Amino acid sequence: MKAELLNISGTIGLLCMAGCAVGQAQQSWTVKPEWVRAHEDFLASDAMAGRGSATRDEQISAEYVASEFVAYGLKPAPGMAGMIQSAEVVAAELDGKAxxxxxxxxxxxxxxxxxxxxxxxxxxxxxxxxxxxxxxxxxxxxxxxxxxxxxxxxxxxxxxxxxxxxxxxxxxxxxxxxxxxxxxxxxxxxxxxxxxxxxxxxxxxxxxxxxxxxxxxxxxxxxxxxxxxxxxxVHVLPTRLRKTYNAIGYLPGSDPMGGTILLSAHLDHLGVVSTPINGDAIFNGANDDAAGTTAVLELAHALAAGPKLKRGILFVCYGSEEVGGLGSQFFGNHPPVPLTQIVTNLEFEMIGAQDPKMPKGVLLLTGWDRSNLGPTLRDHGAMLGPDPYPEQHFFERSDNYSLALDGVVAHTAAGWGTPPTYHQPDDDLAHLDFDFMTTAIQSFIEPIRWLAESDFRPQWNPGGQPKR
Ligand SMILES: [Zn+2]
Missing domain, CATH: 3.50.30.30 (Glucose Oxidase; domain 1)
Known part of the structure; x- marks a missing residue:
């Protein structure tokens, strides 16, 4: 319903500054609520067992995302034969007291x-x-x-x-x-x-x-x-190795020198616990971060269906974020295009619930003051505003940080910083605000299309770039 209303172009125009040509243009694509629902129904289902980091469930989630990418017309990223990037991870076990x-x-x-x-x-x-x-x-x-x-x-x-x-x-x-x-x-x-x-x-x-x-x-x-x-x-048992999985899709641009945009989220969540909490042992992670994964999927769907853009776009859903951003760290060390060619990274986290501190319908952007990315996207219609919780250091708490440490202007767009369901088994389908999600995803399509057609390269503000 809300997506239908957006299609008559008024909402985006209201949010736009004077002289913003994109905002006055017709919306070229409507995100259908049932598409959003379908991704969530799969990823946050009990069958996926909470997509534990570096598990077979995470791998299946990555394969799902990759197969959707193929269906939308994305290509493997430069130098990759397919859409899955895997990395070995160490699962150490303590043996006795330190x-x-x-x-x-x-x-x-x-x-x-x-x-x-x-x-x-x-x-x-x-x-x-x-x-x-x-x-x-x-x-x-x-x-x-x-x-x-x-x-x-x-x-x-x-x-x-x-x-x-x-x-x-x-x-x-x-x-x-x-x-x-x-x-x-x-x-x-x-x-x-x-x-x-x-x-x-x-x-x-x-x-x-x-x-x-x-x-x-x-x-x-x-x-x-x-x-x-x-x-x-410390005393540890002999090391066991596992694998984590990133799903990577690529929409080639027409200008090889124009740079590449990175849109990302994380696939994994907390899996299953041995002792149920309020009768529920599965951490479905419908909001964290099946919602962000859904945003990346539907942005890929929209942008791949439109005319060819100047800049290429990488769509990446990482594994093993919940255990310390391992998928994004590995991606940063093995990027399919050089990091210097990535003009910006926007990560989507937990967009399935509206923050009560934010204006209605608006997502928060972590590290708002660190660069000119947020204000520029907002001027072009993205429903974004400053993170009202700088003391929580959300900027440093998601995958964007791995890339920011490598110098890429990288931020996370999120709904509610820490909703009541945060890292609880009831972060499930019943607690998602699908209207909010659908409208939020819709609001990014034209701003990202604009960014992909422009020469604008987001810059850190003085002192905004984090140091390793
Ligand atoms: Zn998350």
Missing amino acids: SLSVGGVTLAEGGDLRLLIASGAGASGRMLRLPAAGAREATVPRRAVVLLTEVPAHESGLMVAYQLRRSGAGLVLFEEDDALRTYVAKNPNPRVPLRLNLPANDATALPATIASVSRSAMERLLAQNPDAVATLT
């Missing part, structure tokens, strides 16, 4: 040391004391041991540590706080996330282990000589 020694202090897991997120490897080095306030922007030596100090009351040490994970640190330690106690109540055992199977000398091969220490242990650590060497010892 320990940490710093100078004269030894902390044992289960005592003053709590392993939260383990990389599956130990760490050793001089302990670098880093105030939490500047930690996100800090450059830390590769494999460094970092002790977060002075975590402000409104911050969560875990969140700051998590942001530091991709900076190349080997171990991040912080003092347990209230946010951590809530986290531990839900996650009593250390997690060993999957990681890409990369050569040990690759800077991104081993994301940091994150551990908390008790207050008294923190005092003892701070009392050590600043040059003291910290050594974390």
Whole structure:
């Protein structure tokens, strides 16, 4: 119903600035609500068992997306024979308790040391004391041991540590706080996330282990000589390898020098848990991120059906986002076109629910102030506005970040930052706002068509580009 109304061109025109030619043009394509529904019905069905990262269910989801891409007329990306890119991932398992020694202090897991997120490897080095306030922007030596100090009351040490994970640190330690106690109540055992199977000398091969220490242990650590060497010892079972899958479709452009646009989402979600929550063990991920995958599919459908565009467009649905953006990290390391040719990346995340803080019908764009992409797309009719939750650091929490670290102007468009169903089994078909989704996807077709026909190359604003 809403899509039909959009087709008479008025809505887009209202959102457009004066002089915006695209907004005054007729909509050339109408996203049908039943197409949106059909993708969701498949991807978020119980049969897909929550599309666990690097599982057969993720692989089937990737094959579904690839076969839709073929049906819409997309081609394999340059240098690829098909539409699936796979990567080996390591599934390490802990075997026994970890320990940490710093100078004269030894902390044992289960005592003053709590392993939260383990990389599956130990760490050793001089302990670098880093105030939490500047930690996100800090450059830390590769494999460094970092002790977060002075975590402000409104911050969560875990969140700051998590942001530091991709900076190349080997171990991040912080003092347990209230946010951590809530986290531990839900996650009593250390997690060993999957990681890409990369050569040990690759800077991104081993994301940091994150551990908390008790207050008294923190005092003892701070009392050590600043040059003291910290050594974390962990015990792991022999490595098992699995695979993760990206689905990649390509719409060639007419101008080889014009650059390529990257539209993306993630295929995977949290799979199935052994202990049901409120009687439901399947994390369907209808919103996170079958909704974004649906947006990529329907944008491919619309744009492939139209006239040939100047710039090429890559449509990518990544695997293993939920375990640390592994699919996008691998894609960034093995892009089918050089990253310097990618003019921008727009990721779609959780567009299946409207954020109550946003104007009706409008998606939030993470990192709005970091570049001129959001305002420009909005001027051309995209239903986008600034992310009202900058303190949540959503910009750093999705696949766009892997590409942004590589220099690509990359943002995520999302519906509701963290809706009540976020990472719960009831993120299911019954909790999707299909009208909102359909209208949101529709609103991007003409702005992206404009971007693909233009010479406009989005730029970072001063200080907006994140550093690795
Ligand atoms: Zn997501």
